[in-house]
Amino acid sequence: LAKTTQPISMDSYEGQEVNITCSHNNIATNDYITWYQQFPSQGPRFIIQGYKTKVTNEVASLFIPADRKSSTLSLPRVSLSDTAVYYCLVGRRALTFGSGTRLQVQP
Amino acid sequence: EPEVTQTPSHQVTQMGQEVILRCVPISNHLYFYWYRQILGQKVEFLVSFYNNEISEKSEIFDDQFSVERPDGSNFTLKIRSTKLEDSAMYFCASSEAQGPTGSGANVLTFGAGSRLTVL
Numbered sequence: 001l002a003k004t005t006q007p008i009s010m011d012s013y014e015g016q017e018v019n020i021t022c023s024h025n026n027i028a029t030n031d032y033i034t035w036y037q038q039f040p041s042q043g044p045r046f047i048i049q050g051y052k053t054k055v056t057n058e059v060a061s062l063f064i065p066a067d068r069k070s071s072t073l074s075l076p077r078v079s080l081s082d083t084a085v086y087y088c089l090v091g092r093r094a095l096t097f098g099s100g101t102r103l104q105v106q107p
Numbered sequence: 108e109p110e111v112t113q114t115p116s117h118q119v120t121q122m123g124q125e126v127i128l129r130c131v132p133i134s135n136h137l138y139f140y141w142y143r144q145i146l147g148q149k150v151e152f153l154v155s156f157y158n159n160e161i162s163e164k165s166e167i168f169d170d171q172f173s174v175e176r177p178d179g180s181n182f183t184l185k186i187r188s189t190k191l192e193d194s195a196m197y198f199c200a201s202s203e204a205q206g207p208t209g210s211g212a213n214v215l216t217f218g219a220g221s222r223l224t225v226l
Contacts, residue, residue, distance in 0.1 A: 034212055093213060097142075
């Protein structure tokens, strides 16, 4: 299983763009990268998934360099409601959550 | 939007008692999962279930735990003899596929969780 490393926490202000990077040096050829968001006392919620290059949806963008050893979740113009823990999972089955990145958005 | 439903939302029990947590997965999903999250800690995988049998389980999922799909809609987690350290939020999840078939990796839809407090 590919091990992932993320910053423990990040701080931002409303309206800023936030980029959270996840390292996954031993990602396998068939592995996908999946990001979830978790609010306190709620279950994780799927945000975005990608394999290479760039993926964008209505919530976020995911940037994956050619070597795929890392990925960056980009949240445009964050608001207070984006305060949450963000998890990067790697694999075709992607079942194991790491410690995640706790994002705190200030007014 | 389809959702995973869990009951009860909160259960308080005495140590040594049996607890059953219930989940109704999304209707066209074929894979089911249980996770737990101890307060302040990370989300831990317990077990995955497909075609009426366990497909994978973690070392946490020992003999005191069991899962069952008693009918076409419910998916249950039973803890036979609860311990203080079983106090946690338990999340059920379901997915359409488990990765290897088709493109992409499986995407889990989680329920709101059942908070278990063992006294």
